[in-house]
Amino acid sequence: RESEQQFGDLFEGSPDAILVEDLEGNVLDVNPAGCLLHGLARESIVGKNFLELFPPDKRDAAKILFAKLSSEEISRAESERWTADGKVTPVEIRAGRIPYRGRPAVLLHVRDVSNQKRLEEQFRQAQKMEAIGQLAGGVAHDFNNLLTVIHGHASLLLLDARNQDSADSSQQIVEAVNRAAALTKQLLAFSRRQVLDTRRLDMNEVVSHMGAMLGRLLGEDVALRVRYWQSPAPVQADRGMMEQILLNLAVNARDAMLKGGQLNIQIGAVDVDQKYLERQPQARIGRFVLLSVGDTGTGIPPEVLPRIFEPFFTTKEVGKGTGLGLATVYGIVxxxxxxxxxxxxxxxxxxxxxxxxxxxxxACELAAKTVEPVVSGGNECILIVEDEKPVRELVSTLLRRRGYRVLEAESGQKALGVWNENKGQIDLVLTDMVMPDRMTGWELAEKLQAERPGLKVIFTSGYSAEVVGREFVLQVGVNYLPKPYHPHTLARAIRERLDSKESH
Ligand SMILES: Nc1ncnc2c1ncn2[C@@H]1O[C@H](COP(=O)(O)OP(=O)(O)O)[C@@H](O)[C@H]1O
Ligand SMILES: [Mg+2]
Structure with a gap:
């Protein structure tokens, strides 16, 4: 009696749904958790054949499964159950034979695994995005290097153009490269390799700042409604990137509301607790600013939803969408x-x-987390010795833009003259190796360093280092830059040379 009582308690109190069925699958008993799972009262389940608990299209499969479970061919299975609100829930079933009131019966434990399935799916999704991110980032990075070379040379051609036609062509190349660079920038944003310039920003202010622009963007058929948070919504963020998020989401919303509608932007603050975390594993505990952008458009079909953040995924016609909008948003966030x-x-x-x-x-961690360091400029004085005028001018412009004072000379002899006029001021000499006037970059450097030991020199050359190398130790990127070099490489070499203790 006591054990019967105990069994009854376990049956009634179990968090898993438990059903007892005869060998034909007629339900003999069900516990409260089983009623809850099916959304049915006990009376509506007991006496029914289990097949009635399944959607018609799932019944054949359920029949086969039940046969296997009831014959103990298998003891565990994954399946789906039909719940009262019409939803199909993934479940795990464990089953075994028991005697029930003197007759053979099947005891089934049914557990709702929708939560677990959702978490698994989210995990898979996150891994997929991570992998695509790595790939996109790698491609963008290599691509950017190629683009800078193309850009550098197109700029040189532009400076050196012999006639209007070649100037126009060079200009076209430069512009195309700039467009390509904008694309790779989006890919870099997706793969989180952009340099952040974070400040303390109030999200209210970021949105209100964009208001007029968004209004124009949305056009006349879409109403814009913004609800600000009653107090400041402070984030440590890059303003341009925040604006980019808003813009990309608004453009998508507009595209989803071709017949008009309403765009609702709302700013809020939420406290994420443990409970929230169970539902949304990417979340973290703490206080968060919420930027919500809602439209009254088409909605996203379930089969499209898992892919929307992938770079180049678009459902729009060729030429209408790049598929980079949400990828960028994803990366920035x-x-x-x-x-x-x-x-x-x-x-x-x-x-x-x-x-x-x-x-x-x-904490200030965000500010420190820039991936590629920004090469800083300086206000030192640099003497550029280079016989090719366009190259000299390009380099001079690049360095002036970074704040350096620049002196120029077109040969070693001229450089000596410039040196004598500005003796005390020159901090670094950037010299070509092979030049006219019977003085090489080496000889120039030797002469100047004899006057001022420790003077810093960087050599550049279109030839390979072995051709000209002698007693100086040449180190690429340190005191030697093979041409063509990337403006970035130049800037870095110069800064590092100026900052280094040793000299050549
Ligand atoms: N607000 C939205 N409403 C409906 N579908 C959307 C919305 N935002 C994004 N999508 C879907 O996600 C896809 C990817 O968006 P996105 O990355 O911005 O690329 P694109 O806009 O260039 O197609 C879109 O093609 C569209 O199918
Ligand atoms: Mg878009």
């Missing part, structure tokens, strides 16, 4: 240690919710 949630319903609209750490929670 990740790089700012936030996450994105989406609510969407076909035919009713979509809301993107962007969560970013509220400033109270952010």
């Amino acid at each position: 990740k790089q700012h240690h936030g996450w994105i949630e989406i609510e969407t319903e076909t035919g009713r609209g979509t809301t993107f919710k962007v969560y970013l750490p509220s400033l109270e929670d952010v």
Whole structure:
């Protein structure tokens, strides 16, 4: 009796759904958790054949599964159950034979695994995005290097153009490279390799700043409604990137509302707790600023939803979409240690919710997390010795833009003259190796360093170092720059040379 009582308690109190069925699958008993899972009262389940608990199209499969479970061919299976609200829930079933009231029966434990499945799916999704991000970042990085070489040379051609036609062609190349660079920049944003310039920003202010622009962008058929947060919504973020997020989401919303509608932008603050984390594993505990951008457009179909953040994924016609909008948003949000949630319903609209750490929670770590260091300039004085005028002018412009004072000479002899006039001021000499006037870069350097030991020199050459190398130790990127060099490489070499203790 006591054990019967105990069994009864376990049966009633179990968090798993438990059903007892005869060998034909007629339900003999069900516990409260089983009623809850099916959304049916006990009376509506007991006496029914289990097949009635399945959607018609799932019944054949369920029949086969039940046969295997009831014959103990298998003891565990994954399946789906039909719940009362019409939803199909993934479940795990464990089953075994027991005697029930003197007759053979099957005991089934049914567990709702939708939560676990969702987490697995999110995990897979995150891994996929990570892999695509790595790939995109790698491609963009290599591509950028190629583009800078193309850009550098096109600029040189432009400076050296012999006639209007070649000037125009060079100009076209430069412009195409700039467009290509804009594309790779988006890929870099996606793969979180952009340099951040973060400040303390109030999200209210960022949005209000963009208001007029968004209005124009949306056109007349879309109403814009903005709801600000009643107090400041502080984030440590890159302003340009925040504007980019807003812009990309607004453009997508507009495209989803071709017949007009309403765009709702809302700023808020949320406290993420443990409970929230269970539902949204990418979230973190703490206070977050919420930027929500909602439209009343087409919604995103379930089969499209898992792919929208992939770079180059678009459902738009060729020429209409690049598929980089959301990829960029994704990368920016990740790089700012936030996450994105989406609510969407076909035919009713979509809301993107962007969560970013509220400033109270952010230590200064963000500011330090720039991936590629920005090469800084300086105000030192640099003597450029180079016989090719366009190259000299290009280099001079590049260095002036970075704040350096620049002196120029077109040969070694001229350089000696410039040196004598500006003796005390020159901090570094950047010299070509092979020049006219019977003085090489080496000889020039030797003469100047005899006058001022420790003077810093960087050699450049279109020839390979072995041809000219002698007693100086040449180190690429340190005191030697093979041509063509990237403006960035030049800037870095100069800065590092100026900052280094030793000299040649
Ligand atoms: N607000 C939205 N409503 C409906 N679908 C959207 C929305 N935002 C994005 N999408 C879907 O996500 C896809 C990818 O968006 P995105 O990365 O911005 O690329 P693009 O806009 O160039 O297609 C879109 O092609 C569209 O199918
Ligand atoms: Mg877009």
